[in-house]
Amino acid sequence: MTTKMAINAKDIFRNQHRLIRFIEKSIRLCSNQSLKAAQQQHQQKSSADFQITASVDTQYASGAPEPIKHDKDLGHQFRASQLSVRLAAPEQLHAKPDNDEELGFGRLFTDHMLKIYYHKSLGGWQKPEITPLENLVMHPAAKVLHYAVELFEGMKAYRGVDGKIRIFRPDMNMNRMNLAAQRSGLPTFEGPEFVKCLSRLLSIDSEWVPHTDTASLYIRPTLIGIDPTLGVASSDSALLYTILSPVGSYFKTGSSGAVSLLADPSYVRAWPGGVGNRKMGSNYAPTINVQKEAAARGLQQVLWLYGENHQLTEVGTMNIFMFYVNDQGEQELVTPPLSGLILPGITRDSILRMTRQWGKFKVSEATITMPQVCELLNQGRLLELFGAGTACVVSPVNRINYLGQDLYIPTMEQEKPVHELIRDTLTDIQYGKVDHPWSVVID
Amino acid sequence: MSVLLRRNSSQLRLLLSSGGQVTRLASTEGSGQPPAPAVAKQEAKKAQSKRQPPPVVPDSEIKKSVFISQSSDVFTNLALEDWLYKNFDFSHHHVLLLWANDPCVVIGRHQNPFTEANVSRLVERGITLARRNSGGGAVYHDLGNLNCTFFSPRERYDRKYNLNIVTRALFREWAIKAEINERDDIVVMNKKISGTAAKLGQPNSYHHCTILASANKLHLGESLVREKANYISRATASVPSPIRNLVDVNRTVNVAQLRSAVGYEYLRTAATTLEDGGSAQTMKQRGFQLINPTEKWFPGIEELRANYSSWDWVIGKTPSFTVEKDLEVKGHGEDMKLKLSVEVEGGLMKEIGLQLPQSEQLVPVVTPLQGKPYNEENLNGILGALKLVNASNVKQAINGTA
Numbered sequence: 001m002t003t004k005m006a007i008n009a010k011d012i013f014r015n016q017h018r019l020i021r022f023i024e025k026s027i028r029l030c031s032n033q034s035l036k037a038a039q040q041q042h043q044q045k046s047s048a049d050f051q052i053t054a055s056v057d058t059q060y061a062s063g064a065p066e067p068i069k070h071d072k073d074l075g076h077q078f079r080a081s082q083l084s085v086r087l088a089a090p091e092q093l094h095a096k097p098d099n100d101e102e103l104g105f106g107r108l109f110t111d112h113m114l115k116i117y118y119h120k121s122l123g124g125w126q127k128p129e130i131t132p133l134e135n136l137v138m139h140p141a142a143k144v145l146h147y148a149v150e151l152f153e154g155m156k157a158y159r160g161v162d163g164k165i166r167i168f169r170p171d172m173n174m175n176r177m178n179l180a181a182q183r184s185g186l187p188t189f190e191g192p193e194f195v196k197c198l199s200r201l202l203s204i205d206s207e208w209v210p211h212t213d214t215a216s217l218y219i220r221p222t223l224i225g226i227d228p229t230l231g232v233a234s235s236d237s238a239l240l241y242t243i244l245s246p247v248g249s250y251f252k253t254g255s256s257g258a259v260s261l262l263a264d265p266s267y268v269r270a271w272p273g274g275v276g277n278r279k280m281g282s283n284y285a286p287t288i289n290v291q292k293e294a295a296a297r298g299l300q301q302v303l304w305l306y307g308e309n310h311q312l313t314e315v316g317t318m319n320i321f322m323f324y325v326n327d328q329g330e331q332e333l334v335t336p337p338l339s340g341l342i343l344p345g346i347t348r349d350s351i352l353r354m355t356r357q358w359g360k361f362k363v364s365e366a367t368i369t370m371p372q373v374c375e376l377l378n379q380g381r382l383l384e385l386f387g388a389g390t391a392c393v394v395s396p397v398n399r400i401n402y403l404g405q406d407l408y409i410p411t412m413e414q415e416k417p418v419h420e421l422i423r424d425t426l427t428d429i430q431y432g433k434v435d436h437p438w439s440v441v442i443d
Numbered sequence: 444m445s446v447l448l449r450r451n452s453s454q455l456r457l458l459l460s461s462g463g464q465v466t467r468l469a470s471t472e473g474s475g476q477p478p479a480p481a482v483a484k485q486e487a488k489k490a491q492s493k494r495q496p497p498p499v500v501p502d503s504e505i506k507k508s509v510f511i512s513q514s515s516d517v518f519t520n521l522a523l524e525d526w527l528y529k530n531f532d533f534s535h536h537h538v539l540l541l542w543a544n545d546p547c548v549v550i551g552r553h554q555n556p557f558t559e560a561n562v563s564r565l566v567e568r569g570i571t572l573a574r575r576n577s578g579g580g581a582v583y584h585d586l587g588n589l590n591c592t593f594f595s596p597r598e599r600y601d602r603k604y605n606l607n608i609v610t611r612a613l614f615r616e617w618a619i620k621a622e623i624n625e626r627d628d629i630v631v632m633n634k635k636i637s638g639t640a641a642k643l644g645q646p647n648s649y650h651h652c653t654i655l656a657s658a659n660k661l662h663l664g665e666s667l668v669r670e671k672a673n674y675i676s677r678a679t680a681s682v683p684s685p686i687r688n689l690v691d692v693n694r695t696v697n698v699a700q701l702r703s704a705v706g707y708e709y710l711r712t713a714a715t716t717l718e719d720g721g722s723a724q725t726m727k728q729r730g731f732q733l734i735n736p737t738e739k740w741f742p743g744i745e746e747l748r749a750n751y752s753s754w755d756w757v758i759g760k761t762p763s764f765t766v767e768k769d770l771e772v773k774g775h776g777e778d779m780k781l782k783l784s785v786e787v788e789g790g791l792m793k794e795i796g797l798q799l800p801q802s803e804q805l806v807p808v809v810t811p812l813q814g815k816p817y818n819e820e821n822l823n824g825i826l827g828a829l830k831l832v833n834a835s836n837v838k839q840a841i842n843g844t845a
Contacts (some may be wrong), residue, residue: 087710087730090703095513096735111732163532207510207732210740211530 016380018413065175070188075124077189078116080196087204088112088132096208096246105391106218109133110205110244114197118187118238125189128197130204133243139228143235148282149225151180154390155346157202157217157244157442159209160432165202166439167219168430170195172346177221180278185234186223194221198242199442208246213431218245218391247391258398258412259387262294263303263370265310270341276313277340284317291316299401301387306341310370313341318387318395319348322368323361323418325381330362333418337365347388350438351422361418370402377407384411386419393426394419497534497598497646504535505714508729509706512542514736515586517573520544522747523736524592525576528647530743533596536729539608539709540592541702544584546659547571548666551579551640555678555761557787561670562758563820570666574757577651579640580681583666587657587688589698591705593650599715600648602627602641607717609637609654612708616700617693626682629654634687654705656698657690670819676764706731758790758816766817767798770826783808783826787817795825 070077088111097108116128143149153173158166174191181188198219209217221242225235267290270276275283287302294302301316312320313336326332333355336342355363376382387395396411396419411419429436510527512520520542527540547570548560556562556572559581565572584590593605606623613619613631621631629637629652641650663686689696710725712718738745750756765786772779784805786794791814796805810828812821 085726085730087725087728090509090511090699090706090731093511093731093733095733096740098735098737099739112730163530203506204729205732206729207508207734210742212739212742 016377016408016410065172068175068178068182068188068191073120074187075118075120078125078128078193078197079190080128080193080200082127083130083197083200084127085130085200085204086132092132094133105247106220106245108246110208110217110246112201112204113244114201114242116189116194116197116240118240120187120236125187130197130201136239136241138226141228141230143225143227143229146230147225147232148280148285149184149186149235150222150281151177151184151186151279152220152222152281153177153279155219155221156247156390156430157209157219158430158432158439159211159213159215160439160441161213162432163211164432164441165206165209166430166432166441167195167198167202168440169346169350169438170198170440172349173221176279176344176346177223180275180280181223183275183278184223184225184280186225186238189240194240195440201242201244202442205244208244210246216247216430218247220245258396259300259315260298260399261301261303261315261397261401262290262297262299263305263310263312263400263402264290264293265305265370267302267304268306269304269314270306272340274340277338277343279343297401299399301395303400303402305370309367312336312368312370312373314343315387315395315397317391318389319343319345320368321348321351321384321386321388321394321419322373322382323384323386324376325383326362331383332362332364334364334366334368336367345389347390347393347426350426351388354422354425373400374402374407377409382409383414384417384419385409386411388422394423497596500535502714502716505537506535506727506729507537507539507710507714509709509731510538510540510734511702511706511731512540512734512736515543515545517544517547517549517571517584518748518752519736519744520590521573521575521751522744523734523741524649524651525747525751526736526741526744527592527594528642528644528649530741531594531647533594533647537599537714538594539706540594540734541706542590542592543586543588543698544590545571546583546585546662547573548581548583549573549575550581551679551681552576552760553578553679553762554581554681555674555676555764556581556758557761557764557766557817557819558669558674558676558678559681560667561819563670563818565666566818568666570662572757573751574760575640577640577642577649578679580638580679581667582638582653583658583663584653585658585662587655587659587690587698589654589656589701589705591652591654595648596646597643597648600641600643600650601715602639602650604715604717605650606637606639606652608708608712609652609705611712611717611719612701612704613689615708616704617689617696619689619692619696628684631687631689631692633685635684636687636689654701655686655688656696656701657688660686660688670822671768672822673767674764675767676762678762678764754790754816761787761790763788766822768822768826770829772830772832781829783822783829785817785822785825790816792817792821797829 093111111133112130113133114128114130117126118124119126153176155167155170155173160166171191174194178188178191209215219242221240223238223240226239227235227237269287270283290302294300303315304313305311306313314320319335319342321333321335323331323333335348335352338344352363373382385397387397397409398411400407400409411417428434429439432439512523514520524540527538531538548565550556550559552575560572562572591609603623606627606629609629610621610623613621619631621629621636624630627639628635636655637652639650639652642648707725710728710730711720711722713720713724736744765784767782767784770781770783772781780800782798784796784798785792792812795808795810795813797808798805808825808829810825812825815821
């Protein structure tokens with residue numbers, strides 16, 4: 001670096017962490033304790049590698065959710081043993097694409113689907129059935145079409161290194177789905193039975209998961225209210241169905257896998273007393289136009305802010321994590337707490353449990369605000385910012401456009417990024433490279 | 444800490460059945476350490492000498508799939524067959540692979556393509572020549588011919604079962620009465636409609652057969668004719684039999700329907716006994732799947748395909764043979780009958796010689812084609828060059844050496 005180098009404000013922002021490191025190396029710093037502490041921490045980190053343990057520490061429990069309480073007049077439940085199967089004939093099969101470029105996300109679907117009807121007048125949940133993928137037929141007054149009486153889930157099936165198919169913590173998705181059903185006036189169901197039906201569907205369409213060790217199948221269970229009446233009331237009829245989609249990579253990112261965000265406080269995704277913490281379709285429709293706006297401004301995702309203090313809540317459709325040096329000079333991983341505005345992500349829960357078990361740095365659930373982010377960035381204490389979700393496990397953030405300013409986050413500049421370690425550990429579990437109770441084999 | 448290696452489940456089964464330890468990643472604290480890899484290998488070696496039979500899996504636990512290949516390239520399909528044979532775990536999952544190829548001639552593993560067909564002519568007409576991995580004779584494939592490969596673990600290999608699935612399907616769909624003869628061919632009214640070959644290994648095996656639905660019989664006949672010459676070869680020879688298309692027996696037969704019929708028959712029959720379970724049985728299976736045999740879905744398949752399509756495999760693996768062809772040389776009023784003899788090793792012409800009349804000696808012929816690949820065009824090229832030789836020159840040569 002020469003003094004004659006053209007200094008650009010943008011360059012400084014982008015390279016501030018590099019600048020700091022360079023200055024530290026060449027000039028002795030007599031103050032600014034937190035920087036020194038960070039350097040020490042950094043050195044410590046590089047000597048002792050994280051230990052990846054396969055066992056689940058009882059202190060942090062396996063995170064098994066509480067069983068759901070069904071309505072008194074729900075009727076009877078469905079059982080996987082009642083499953084009837086109608087296999088697709090050869091003419092009904094869909095051709096498999098040649099490569100990932102044609103795949104995108106959720107554009108192509110497999111040959112079969114799972115359908116389970118609920119009719120209160122017929123006693124409750126009906127017999128589950130697996131049929132070839134076909135259109136749904138419903139009355140134009142169906143509640144889902146008018147009042148968005150709909151909820152869904154997102155999970156993945158992975159082909160492990162031994163060729164067997166695995167799903168990741170399905171019990172968590174089932175619980176989350178039932179909680180959303182209760183809020184929507186839709187019938188609840190037995191999660192374990194549904195997972196068994198899902199396993200059968202996956203074994204039929206298992207060839208839709210490539211035989212590589214980096215491929216997955218996206219599972220989309222959906223519950224809709226189909227009661228053909230216009231009253232805004234609980235649906236007496238519902239349909240629980242699941243479709244599967246082979247996936248390539250979710251995001252088409254620009255620079256080396258990191259994403260850029262639009263943080264505009266005028267758009268609010270969720271509010272106290274609302275359903276921000278439930279995976280309902282009605283939460284997502286209003287975000288589409290905002291996403292379009294972000295894309296128009298050359299940004300890839302939306303960073304959802306809330307409140308006067310511009311709290312960071314979620315990134316696009318993912319939870320957000322921040323890894324920084326706190327006021328005590330120690331490294332800390334923080335994510336917003338489940339206050340009702342945040343979707344309780346399963347990846348989020350897994351990361352919290354896993355990193356707490358590691359015990360290498362402090363892990364906390366606390367509110368993060370934009371002013372806080374800016375301050376940390378200025379002091380060079382912000383290390384990494386990343387989203388966490390099923391689609392891509394972790395998604396590092398390298399730029400936020402906030403109030404007309406571009407903030408450059410050094411997520412990708414870290415030597416041993418925590419987000420990569422998290423991604424590697426989680427994918428090792430998901431692909432069966434490590435034997436772990438979170439990864440359920442279904443075959 | 445030993446890590447679970449990237450092993451597919453069929454290799455794991457093999458290891459387990461031979462008593463070896465499958466090393467798994469255990470938690471660091473508390474639970475017992477897995478045995479060191481060195482110890483595990485020793486144990487595996489010891490146990491392999493007294494291999495225990497794999498556990499018997501009851502029929503009810505075996506699920507069946509019918510895979511339909513999206514490709515019509517013979518090399519890709521052969522590579523797919525090979526990939527499944529090498530990598531798939533069939534212990535609880537039997538598979539029937541259905542495939543059809545663009546026009547090609549497929550010879551058996553140990554056959555000599557030059558005794559089965561006119562290779563130069565095939566190249567001219569754009570018909571691919573391929574060598575499969577299983578034994579048996581040469582066949583002509585086109586899109587009117589359906590190939591069926593029945594995969595199962597070695598211990599449940601059953602050729603008769605597989606062939607019966609086909610005959611039952613033909614009857615159920617079109618009321619065609621087919622029989623299985625002693626050579627394991629399927630015949631309809633005394634003419635062959637199917638040929639069979641198999642590969643038995645550990646832990647997997649496969650049996651494949653063809654079904655002639657509506658193949659082009661004219662092209663078939665023309666393709667399986669070899670160049671007229673005397674071949675001295677120890678390679679497996681094909682046994683020619685009169686063949687018939689199913690469409691000659693019943694005009695409504697077509698490959699698409701045949702695929703469906705054989706597939707459903709396979710799914711509705713119990714796993715190891717010829718018991719029909721109807722739609723109740725079909726419902727319990729895994730059903731039909733389209734298969735796209737590309738590197739994205741089956742990593743490693745490109746390498747297999749490259750091998751199948753290589754000259755080294757198709758021609759190079761030909762067992763050594765000698766081809767002799769007579770040639771007449773004209774001279775002043777007298778003709779001489781000579782015999783051209785070419786020794787071919789590994790598909791290359793090693794020794795090119797001329798046998799003179801009244802002599803057992805072989806006179807070597809000097810030609811730039813020495814050491815080059817053998818094919819009918821080259822052979823006729825040498826003959827053509829030799830025909831220009833004058834009979835008197837040959838006489839001189841004989842007298843000179845006599």
